[in-house]
Amino acid sequence: MTTFYAHRGASTMCPENTMAAFRQALREKADGIEIDVQLSKDGEAVVIHDETVDRTTNGTGAVKDMTVLELKQLDAGSWYNQACAGETIPLLEEVLKWIGGTELKLNIELKTDREPYPGIEQVVIDAVRRHELADRVVLSSFNLETLRRVRDISSSVSIAVLVWDNIDGVVKCARHLGADAIHARPGFMHTAESLRAEAAGLPIRLYTVNEPEDLKGISLQFVDGVFTDSPARLRGKLGVV
Ligand code: G3P
Ligand code: CA
Numbered sequence: 001m002t003t004f005y006a007h008r009g010a011s012t013m014c015p016e017n018t019m020a021a022f023r024q025a026l027r028e029k030a031d032g033i034e035i036d037v038q039l040s041k042d043g044e045a046v047v048i049h050d051e052t053v054d055r056t057t058n059g060t061g062a063v064k065d066m067t068v069l070e071l072k073q074l075d076a077g078s079w080y081n082q083a084c085a086g087e088t089i090p091l092l093e094e095v096l097k098w099i100g101g102t103e104l105k106l107n108i109e110l111k112t113d114r115e116p117y118p119g120i121e122q123v124v125i126d127a128v129r130r131h132e133l134a135d136r137v138v139l140s141s142f143n144l145e146t147l148r149r150v151r152d153i154s155s156s157v158s159i160a161v162l163v164w165d166n167i168d169g170v171v172k173c174a175r176h177l178g179a180d181a182i183h184a185r186p187g188f189m190h191t192a193e194s195l196r197a198e199a200a201g202l203p204i205r206l207y208t209v210n211e212p213e214d215l216k217g218i219s220l221q222f223v224d225g226v227f228t229d230s231p232a233r234l235r236g237k238l239g240v241v
Pocket of ligand 1: 007034036049109140162183207227
C-alpha cells in the first residue's frame with residue numbers, strides 16, 4: 001500500500017509548514033506529513049522550508065540569525081490568505097507533540113543543502129527520541145554528509161536519501177550510508193537506478209505528485225510513498241481509498 005505524505009502539510013489548502021496545514025492533512029486522511037527543518041540562532045529546530053523567512057512570513061532575514069522568540073512573533077499565514085493570519089512557524093517540538101496524538105507518519109527533511117546548521121542532526125534525533133516516535137519517523141536530506149552524521153548518531157533511525165537530478169550512483173551511496181529509502185522525482189522510476197533500488201530492497205518515494213500525470217505512467221504498486229500537496233484530491237483522482 002502506497003503511503004500518502006502531505007508535502008509541507010496539506011499545502012494546497014493551507015499555508016505550508018504550519019499547524020493548520022498539518023491538521024488539514026489529518027482531515028484529508030493523509031498517512032503522514034512531510035516537514036522541512038532549519039535551525040534558529042539559539043539552536044532550536046524550526047519548521048520552515050526556506051533559509052529565510054521572507055517568502056512565507058511577514059518578516060525578513062535568515063532563520064539562522066533569528067531566535068525562537070523572534071521567529072515566533074512572525075505571521076506565517078497571511079502571505080497565503082488573510083483568513084490564515086496568526087499561524088506561526090512551528091517548532092519541531094510542537095509538531096512532534098501533536099504527531100504523538102495521531103497515527104500519522106512523519107518525514108523530517110533536514111534542510112542543510114544551503115546552510116550547514118552544525119548540530120542539527122543531534123537536535124532532531126534527540127527530539128524524536130524524547131517523543132518516542134522513531135518508529136514513525138524518517139529523516140531525509142539532500143545533503144549526504146548530514147545523513148552520514150545522522151547514521152553515526154543513530155544506527156536505527158530510518159533515513160532516506162533525497163535526490164533531485166544527481167541520480168547516478170544513488171543506490172550505491174544509499175547502501176553505503178545504511179539508508180532505508182530513496183526519495184526522488186517521478187522520472188527516477190525510468191532510470192536504471194530504480195531497478196538497482198528494487199534489487200537492493202530500497203523503497204522509493206516520489207515527490208511532488210499532485211496530478212495522476214505526475215506519476216509519469218508509473219503504477220503505484222512500484223512506489224512505496226508519494227509526497228503531495230493535496231492528499232485527498234490526489235487519492236480521489238487516482239481512485240485510491
Ligand atoms: O521531500 C521531498 C521534497 O520535499 C523536497 O523538495 O523543496 O519541497 O523541500 P522541497
Ligand atoms: Ca521538503
